[in-house]
Amino acid sequence: MIYLDEAATTPVKREVLEAMWPYLGPQFGNPSSHHEVGESAREALEQARADVARTLGARSSEITFTSGGTESDNTALKGIALASRGRHVIVSAIEHPAILESALWLGRIGYDVTVLPVDHDGRVGAATLAEALRDDTAVVSVQHANNEVGTVQPIAALSALAAERGVPFHTDAVQTAGWLDLDVDRLGVQAMSISGHKLGAPKGIGVLFVNRRVAFEPLIHGGGQEGGRRSGTENVAAAVGMAAALRLSGGAVDAVVAQRDAFIERVRVEVPGAELTGHRVERLPGSASFVFPGRSGESILLDLERRGIVSSSGSACAAGSDDPSHVLTAMGYPDEVAQTAVRFTFGRTTTTEQLDRVADELAGLQP
Secondary structure: OEEOEOOOOOOOOHHHHHHHHHHHOOOOOOOOOOOHHHHHHHHHHHHHHHHHHHHHOOOHHHEEEEOOHHHHHHHHHHHHHHHOOOOEEEEEOOOOHHHHHHHHHHHHOOOEEEEEOOOOOOOOOHHHHHHHOOOOEEEEEOOOEOOOOOEEOOHHHHHHHHHHOOOOEEEEOOOOOOOOOOOHHHHOOOEEEEEHHHOOOOOOOEEEEEOOOOOOOOOOOOOOOHHHOOOOOOOHHHHHHHHHHHHHOOOOHHHHHHHHHHHHHHHHHHOOOOEEOOOOOOEOOOEEEEEOOOOOHHHHHHHHHHOOEEOEOOOHHHOOOOOOOHHHHHOOOOHHHHOOEEEEEOOOOOOHHHHHHHHHHHHHOOO
């Protein structure tokens, strides 16, 4: 099998499993317990927190472990908005549903919601954001990179505009963790979401960074764990796995970019009608997405899978839906073209030979 759906999930790395194992077995303590068994778990949890913080250029006290990207996104947008005096939130039109649905919920309880349009490459314009900012804006959320088309946003430039107005800026970095620089100071963000299973950790663990100066209302109340920001007994093993995955990520980015560009060029030249979606250059290293006007995206996926190639039509969170991608329609693609989308996402272990075979198979498929 050639697996090209890493934007949906990645295999758990062996080194991550090995780091987790003691806290799934012999070191089983509850980190809130005040005895030797509990203290051992607490030490592992806090070391994991410090490791994650170091990767993000943040303080340990600014890191909250969550159940994944969806919870981190919900907590960031809702939590910051609810703690603010402002009643206006700004999101982009191509955000993950975790952000868009959170914004809709805030709208139902009385907040004004501005949805920023994007250009045909899926980029948010600085002038567009500047025009949308208001004195009562509570929070802005623009994803670091899109999960469907791979477009990377100019986060540092956008966050600088928000900073001029004193507005907290959140970015969903679920797709960029392990690939791009996540230093929160260089990006200029006050909040960031990460999900473990996108970079070799297990499903069910995520990270939320919130700058210590930004107030936010916790969404999960109870025992006061995670500094009162997210109650519930912590998943120590998964937190350790998340920290290990972040430590192990990085490197070989240029090689993956070269593979991506060669694959994109072959598909564009050899597959009739194939059109790249997303920005040609400012895109995730291991992301190549296309529409095939006049063809069925679903049939292409099925034909490829019969040949041992696994890819997807877009976000895993929209699997099973017949609706066209909200990302592609926001980028200006007609519904009938958006429904022909196919996404190929891969990592550092994908070989050039595998991508060449995928290009060959695509070129050989009958329209």
